[in-house]
Amino acid sequence: MEIILDDRQDKISVSEELIDKIKDIILECLDYEGYDYSYEVSLSFVDNKEIQELNREFRGIDRATDVLSFPLLTDEFDIELEEESLGDIVISLERALEQSLEYDHSFEREVCFLVCHSMFHLLGYDHDTDENTKEMREKEEYILNKLNITRE
Incomplete structure (x- = not known):
C-alpha cells in the first residue's frame, strides 16, 4: 500500500499521528472490502480556495467543499488494478x-471521517x-468505530 501525500496548503499543520491514523483508515477500508494492499492512493491537502477551483472545474459547483474523490475503479475506465x-x-x-468546530468534535476525527468517506467513493x-447513503454511512461508522476514532 502506497499513499502519495501532497500537502499543498500552509494554513494547518498535519501531525505524524494524524498521518498514521489516515494510513490505518485506508488499510482498514481495503481490508473491509476484501482488497489486498497492492494499491496506491493519492491524498492531497489543500485550502478552501484550491478546492473551490477543483469543485468548479470537475463538478461545475463554484464553492468550497470538504472533500473531492476521483476514483479510477469505475466502469468508465476498463483498467487492470494490479x-x-x-x-x-x-x-x-x-x-x-x-x-x-461546527459538529463539535476534533479536527483529527473530521479529517479521518473525510478520508474514510472518500475511500468508499x-x-x-x-x-x-x-x-x-445508509450503506455508505454504516461502512464509515464501522471503520471509524473499529479504529476507535470517535466524535469526542
Missing part, C-alpha cells in the same frame, strides 16, 4: 477545521440514493 492507483482524494483542511460506493 498494483495500480485507486484514485485521488483531495481534502480542504480549512473546511475540515470549520466542520470540526474510490471503492465504488456513492450516496446518490437513501439506500446507498
Whole structure:
C-alpha cells in the first residue's frame, strides 16, 4: 500500500499521528472490502480556495467543499488494478477545521471521517440514493468505530 501525500496548503499543520491514523483508515477500508494492499492512493491537502477551483472545474459547483474523490475503479475506465492507483482524494483542511468546530468534535476525527468517506467513493460506493447513503454511512461508522476514532 502506497499513499502519495501532497500537502499543498500552509494554513494547518498535519501531525505524524494524524498521518498514521489516515494510513490505518485506508488499510482498514481495503481490508473491509476484501482488497489486498497492492494499491496506491493519492491524498492531497489543500485550502478552501484550491478546492473551490477543483469543485468548479470537475463538478461545475463554484464553492468550497470538504472533500473531492476521483476514483479510477469505475466502469468508465476498463483498467487492470494490479498494483495500480485507486484514485485521488483531495481534502480542504480549512473546511475540515470549520466542520470540526461546527459538529463539535476534533479536527483529527473530521479529517479521518473525510478520508474514510472518500475511500468508499474510490471503492465504488456513492450516496446518490437513501439506500446507498445508509450503506455508505454504516461502512464509515464501522471503520471509524473499529479504529476507535470517535466524535469526542
